[in-house]
Amino acid sequence: MKRTSPGLAVAVNGGTVKADKLMKTICPRNCFDTCGLVAHVKDGRLVKVEGDPDHPITRGHICVKANTYVQRTYHKDRIKYPLLRAGKRGKGEFRRISWDEAFDLLVDKLDFCKKKWGGESLVEYVYSGNREFLAKTISGRLLNLYGSSKLVGSFCILSGLAGATFTTGTQHCQSIEVWSKRAEVIMMVGHNASFTNVHSLPFLWDALERGAYLIVIDSYLTPIATKADLFLQPRPGTDAAMVLAMINHIVAKDLHDKDFIARHTYGFDELMKEASKWTLEKAARVTGVELEKIARAAEIYATYHSHMETGWGHQRYTNGHQTQRAYSCLAGVCGHIGKEGASCNYFDLLAYKGILNFDRVMYPVGAPHKTLRRRLINISTFGPALREAKDPPLKAVISWRGGLISQHPNVHRMTEALKKLELFASVELFMTDDTDWADLVLPAADTFEQWGVHPSYWHPYLQIQKPVIAPLYEAKSDVDFWCELGRRMGYEKFFPREYGGLDWIREFLADDISDETIRNALSSNDPIRAPEKYAPRIPWSDRVFDTPTGKVELYSTGMVERGKKFPGDWHPVPHFKETAESPVSRPDLYRKYPLMLISQHAPYRTHSQWFNIEEIQEIEGPPSIFINEKDAKQRGIEDGERVRVFNDRGEISVAAKLTNRIKPGVCEVNSGIWVKSNGSANVLLEQLVGGPRDVGAGIMEEYDFERDGHTIAYFNCLVQIKKEGQHA
Amino acid sequence: MRKNHKAIFVDTFRCVGCHACETACKAENGIPPGPKWIQVMEVETKVAGEWKIYWKPMACMHCGDPACMRVCPTKAISKREEDGIVLVHKDLCIGCAECFRACPFGAPQLGEDRKMQKCTLCVHRTSKGGVPACVRNCPSEAMYYGDLQELSKLIRKKYSLRSVGRIAAVVNPTLRSNFFFP
Numbered sequence: 001m002k003r004t005s006p007g008l009a010v011a012v013n014g015g016t017v018k019a020d021k022l023m024k025t026i027c028p029r030n031c032f033d034t035c036g037l038v039a040h041v042k043d044g045r046l047v048k049v050e051g052d053p054d055h056p057i058t059r060g061h062i063c064v065k066a067n068t069y070v071q072r073t074y075h076k077d078r079i080k081y082p083l084l085r086a087g088k089r090g091k092g093e094f095r096r097i098s099w100d101e102a103f104d105l106l107v108d109k110l111d112f113c114k115k116k117w118g119g120e121s122l123v124e125y126v127y128s129g130n131r132e133f134l135a136k137t138i139s140g141r142l143l144n145l146y147g148s149s150k151l152v153g154s155f156c157i158l159s160g161l162a163g164a165t166f167t168t169g170t171q172h173c174q175s176i177e178v179w180s181k182r183a184e185v186i187m188m189v190g191h192n193a194s195f196t197n198v199h200s201l202p203f204l205w206d207a208l209e210r211g212a213y214l215i216v217i218d219s220y221l222t223p224i225a226t227k228a229d230l231f232l233q234p235r236p237g238t239d240a241a242m243v244l245a246m247i248n249h250i251v252a253k254d255l256h257d258k259d260f261i262a263r264h265t266y267g268f269d270e271l272m273k274e275a276s277k278w279t280l281e282k283a284a285r286v287t288g289v290e291l292e293k294i295a296r297a298a299e300i301y302a303t304y305h306s307h308m309e310t311g312w313g314h315q316r317y318t319n320g321h322q323t324q325r326a327y328s329c330l331a332g333v334c335g336h337i338g339k340e341g342a343s344c345n346y347f348d349l350l351a352y353k354g355i356l357n358f359d360r361v362m363y364p365v366g367a368p369h370k371t372l373r374r375r376l377i378n379i380s381t382f383g384p385a386l387r388e389a390k391d392p393p394l395k396a397v398i399s400w401r402g403g404l405i406s407q408h409p410n411v412h413r414m415t416e417a418l419k420k421l422e423l424f425a426s427v428e429l430f431m432t433d434d435t436d437w438a439d440l441v442l443p444a445a446d447t448f449e450q451w452g453v454h455p456s457y458w459h460p461y462l463q464i465q466k467p468v469i470a471p472l473y474e475a476k477s478d479v480d481f482w483c484e485l486g487r488r489m490g491y492e493k494f495f496p497r498e499y500g501g502l503d504w505i506r507e508f509l510a511d512d513i514s515d516e517t518i519r520n521a522l523s524s525n526d527p528i529r530a531p532e533k534y535a536p537r538i539p540w541s542d543r544v545f546d547t548p549t550g551k552v553e554l555y556s557t558g559m560v561e562r563g564k565k566f567p568g569d570w571h572p573v574p575h576f577k578e579t580a581e582s583p584v585s586r587p588d589l590y591r592k593y594p595l596m597l598i599s600q601h602a603p604y605r606t607h608s609q610w611f612n613i614e615e616i617q618e619i620e621g622p623p624s625i626f627i628n629e630k631d632a633k634q635r636g637i638e639d640g641e642r643v644r645v646f647n648d649r650g651e652i653s654v655a656a657k658l659t660n661r662i663k664p665g666v667c668e669v670n671s672g673i674w675v676k677s678n679g680s681a682n683v684l685l686e687q688l689v690g691g692p693r694d695v696g697a698g699i700m701e702e703y704d705f706e707r708d709g710h711t712i713a714y715f716n717c718l719v720q721i722k723k724e725g726q727h728a
Numbered sequence: 729m730r731k732n733h734k735a736i737f738v739d740t741f742r743c744v745g746c747h748a749c750e751t752a753c754k755a756e757n758g759i760p761p762g763p764k765w766i767q768v769m770e771v772e773t774k775v776a777g778e779w780k781i782y783w784k785p786m787a788c789m790h791c792g793d794p795a796c797m798r799v800c801p802t803k804a805i806s807k808r809e810e811d812g813i814v815l816v817h818k819d820l821c822i823g824c825a826e827c828f829r830a831c832p833f834g835a836p837q838l839g840e841d842r843k844m845q846k847c848t849l850c851v852h853r854t855s856k857g858g859v860p861a862c863v864r865n866c867p868s869e870a871m872y873y874g875d876l877q878e879l880s881k882l883i884r885k886k887y888s889l890r891s892v893g894r895i896a897a898v899v900n901p902t903l904r905s906n907f908f909f910p
């Protein structure tokens with residue numbers, strides 16, 4: 001299915017450059033799309049990055065960010081060599097040291113910590129800056145040998161994943177190549193595909209041009225929402241109330257799929273007991289959505305061959321697990337699960353269900369086995385864990401591929417906690433919010449400078465990240481960094497010097513992925529589709545659900561079971577509970593802070609990445625806040641004016657953008673803005689996480705990432721806005 | 729415009745304001761921060777009681793009768809016979825910005841070298857049978873390149889698909905049908 005094979009000659013700077021190498025690799029960002037890339041290399045230098053036209057999903061197109069890869073890779077602010085803190089923490093003053101000195105210092109500190117407090121006083125902080133899994137698993141090998149605390153969870157999606165998993169079992173996605181050709185109605189929930197999943201758009205538009213009907217549910221008028229045939233805009237965090245009313249209405253209208261319910265679901269009566277409390281009137285009152293729209297969306301969704309794409313926005317609340325449960329149950333009641341063109345997608349667990357042999361890499365023969373107890377630290381409560389861990393306390397953090405300060409709520413408390421550490425090392429590309437607080441800053445290798453394996457969470461293609469240039473300056477690839485640290489800590493035999501990236505990849509991929517498959521994935525041939533058993537074409541087409549009852553659980557017996565073991569909100573039928581910080585749940589706060597702050601992912605960044613790239617800054621403009629025209633008028637705020645946004649936890653200073661894309665009473669700051677620019681929404685957020693399990697400060701013995709949940713409640717925040725210069 | 733003259737058509741229904749055309753253009757033509765040969769503009773407006781947002785990527789229109797060309801005192805701007813592309817000749821440009829004042833679309837951009845520059849419709853690509861970088865890269869597949877005849881046919885095809893295919897029948901939700909799939 002080759003489209004156009006790009007030749008060696010490539011246009012650069014308006015002229016033509018003859019690259020001497022053309023190499024396929026992939027974009028390893030934490031993004032649905034994980035594009036196929038073609039890197040043009042001349043004399044060992046990356047000259048251009050284009051989309052791979054042979055990639056069946058991304059089809060040769062790349063996003064606003066990826067077009068600036070050359071500028072980012074060769075950016076003047078890249079960290080070039082190891083740096084040691086020279087001033088006070090938080091000041092960002094450093095002096096250059098050698099890698100030898102850096103490793104000596106790391107080894108000394110880690111030895112010291114282990115002797116004084118035990119191995120579990122160390123924890124790595126790693127997330128998805130480069131989302132590939134290989135280096136993360138190799139770091140796991142070393143930390144297992146050392147016996148550190150083990151970082152688990154995510155702060156992004158797990159509440160919704162728990163909701164989806166308790167309903168339909170293991171989550172896989174029906175590929176958009178499949179459903180977009182068959183769906184009559186497409187329902188997009190909390191999913192701003194236009195910014196975070198742009199490669200879904202051609203498929204979506206083709207479906208609409210063919211005649212499909214688009215329903216969008218979002219608290220924010222996203223670009224996709226403006227294209228919708230029907231757009232429902234609930235008050236943030238109230239979706240579950242609306243969905244229960246939809247279920248109630250569908251059943252009252254006799255539009256439910258009685259055959260599917262009888263044969264493939266469990267607990268319909270219990271669900272209806274809860275849903276019947278929700279009339280359309282009541283849901284309209286709670287959510288602020290027009291009653292007719294709720295009824296119409298329900299009728300259309302139930303009547304046609306309807307596909308639901310649930311994104312992640314609706315689950316970034318303290319009630320996110322129940323919200324996703326409600327949506328998944330809605331699909332169950334209508335029988336829209338496991339059919340070609342009619343399913344309910346949340347997240348594809350491709351990376352986690354066998355295609356990667358995590359255990360072989362992490363627990364080699366001769367090393368402590370995985371059953372050996374290690375204290376677990378939940379990443380979504382990393383700040384509280386740092387503050388509250390005792391026995392032993394957390395004293396050393398090695399942070400890499402993450403934005404510990406920019407991505408977590410209640411930033412000021414996080415930086416307070418970091419001050420108490422014995423060691424905070426940060427492996428980074430640029431001097432970010434994190435590096436300012438680090439004792440040791442180490443130059444990371446960029447996307448094009450290292451190996452990686454990156455199964456997508458949205459499409460079923462096998463993605464291998466291949467180095468196309470050597471690491472710049474003194475940067476080290478993440479695999480090399482962890483292997484070298486391992487050797488210096490005395491574990492030479494587990495990190496053989498002669499092992500290259502490909503050797504590790506061979507060890508990491510499942511045995512049934514042949515060498516030939518790996519070769520093909522690395523060649524200029526078409527991308528390789530993951531085998532059916534790891535990425536089913538139509539998940540649940542056999543109507544086998546790996547829930548405890550084997551059915552779609554409208555009443556979740558799984559939640560009841562898990563609830564016997566751990567505290568939390570294990571309510572077995574989806575129910576609506578106000579979020580922890582809403583106008584209704586906190587009338588006291590609401591009087592002082594009458595605006596609900598949400599933050600969407602902008603097209604300009606992947607989390608905090610690209611914030612410092614000039615080609616992006618000139619498009620996005622300075623950090624800003626979207627405020628409804630009515631709210632702005634009340635406060636005498638003009639478009640573009642500088643405003644203070646504040647609550648008891650902090651204050652930011654941003655430019656006001658007057659809009660109607662959010663309803664009055666809601667405001668929005670794009671996520672990922674760096675704290676030091678004084679525009680980060682996270683400064684204002686309380687440390688709240690979605691359920692179902694309540695893990696307190698996140699210091700645990702046992703954790704099930706598919707069922708325990710935990711999404712940071714990024715959209716649960718009340719604030720006030722004033723013109724700059726006006727005081728509260 | 730003439731029959732053989734080329735243009736870009738943007739299906740504004742498909743455009744979502746992702747701005748990828750802007751950076752694709754910069755990468756292709758080596759433009760530093762500052763001048764924007766193409767820029768996505770956003771308009772928020774109420775249609776039939778609902779708020780909507782529209783986006784429009786704007787580059788140079790390569791006009792049939794370019795106002796910039798007429799006012800240029802040094803004849804630095806010319807229009808190519810073969811494809812209608814309007815180009816600025818740097819060595820003749822004196823940076824007086826007359827073209828900027830004449831252009832109704834804000835297309836001419838002043839560079840660091842104090843000379844005018846603007847979209848060339850990627851003449852280095854299109855004169856060899858390629859399409860402009862913004863069109864080639866558009867993730868939403870909203871941009872198309874061709875002469876007006878070709879584009880007209882494409883627009884008509886899209887329109888007919890949309891007007892025939894729309895589920896008008898959804899107003900009758902008792903009809904559980906598969907009517908797209910005979």
